[in-house]
Structure formats: structure tokens, C-alpha cells
Amino acid sequence: MVTASGGKKxxxxxxxxxxxxxxxxxxxxxxxxxWADESVYWPVAFEPYTPSHPFAAGKEDPAFRTKLKIxxxxxxxxxxEGIPFRAVVADSFYGEDEGFKQSLSEGxxxxxxxxxxxxxxxxxxxxxxx
Numbered sequence: 001m002v003t004a005s006g007g008k009k010x011x012x013x014x015x016x017x018x019x020x021x022x023x024x025x026x027x028x029x030x031x032x033x034x035w036a037d038e039s040v041y042w043p044v045a046f047e048p049y050t051p052s053h054p055f056a057a058g059k060e061d062p063a064f065r066t067k068l069k070i071x072x073x074x075x076x077x078x079x080x081e082g083i084p085f086r087a088v089v090a091d092s093f094y095g096e097d098e099g100f101k102q103s104l105s106e107g108x109x110x111x112x113x114x115x116x117x118x119x120x121x122x123x124x125x126x127x128x129x130x
Contacts, residue, residue, distance in 0.1 A: 014051030
């Protein structure tokens with residue numbers, strides 16, 4: 001499972017979509033991965049998202065990573081660490097992005113066959129989340 005959550009009082013603050021309050025505001029967003037089955041779930045990893053404004057070249061800076069890039073790296077980390085899973089579940093921000101789905105199928109297909117790659121939740125959200 002890949003999720004993004006936000007707050008207001010730590011590093012990486014910027015004006016961005018904060019899903020937990022449902023609007024764009026100054027805050028912090030992290031991208032996380034969780035492992036889950038029918039009875040339990042636990043966090044695997046998380047990465048803070050840094051908006052482009054602190055980087056010298058903005059979005060063109062090589063060190064800048066989108067939330068989608070961070071999410072695909074977290075899934076790849078699970079594959080490399082041998083964490084077993086049959087599907088990647090994400091909300092529509094991730095599930096509707098063709099590049100994200102492609103990065104998953106490329107990374108996962110090298111290691112195992114998956115029945116489902118991404119299940120996109122039917123959530124409405126503004127396109128400003130990107």
C-alpha cells in the first residue's frame with residue numbers, strides 16, 4: 001500500500017496538497033509503504049517529499065523527486081528486500097498515473113508475476129495534487 005500524509009511543523013514544508021485536510025496549504029507530505037493482509041498491517045518505509053522550491057534548479061534539479069518517483073522507489077525497495085506481496089494498492093493519485101504503473105510493472109516483473117499491479121481507489125481529488 002502506498003500512501004501520502006501531511007503535517008505542518010517539520011522540515012520539507014511547502015505549499016502543496018495535504019490530503020489529511022483536503023486542500024492545498026503550507027505543510028509537509030510523506031510517502032509511505034505498508035504491508036497488509038486480512039488481519040494485520042505494518043509500516044515498511046516512508047520518505048518525506050520535498051517540494052521543488054528548495055532545489056537550485058527547481059523541478060529540473062537532479063535531486064528533486066516527485067511523490068510518484070518516491071512511491072515507485074519504495075515499491076522497488078520492497079522487491080529488493082524480498083518482502084512478499086501480490087499487489088500494490090494506491091489511491092487514484094498514483095493509480096491513474098501511467099508512468100507510475102509502468103515503473104511498477106517493470107520493477108516487479110523482473111522478480112515475480114503479479115496478478116494485480118495497482119488498484120486505484122475511487123477518490124475524487126483535484127489535479128493540483130501533482
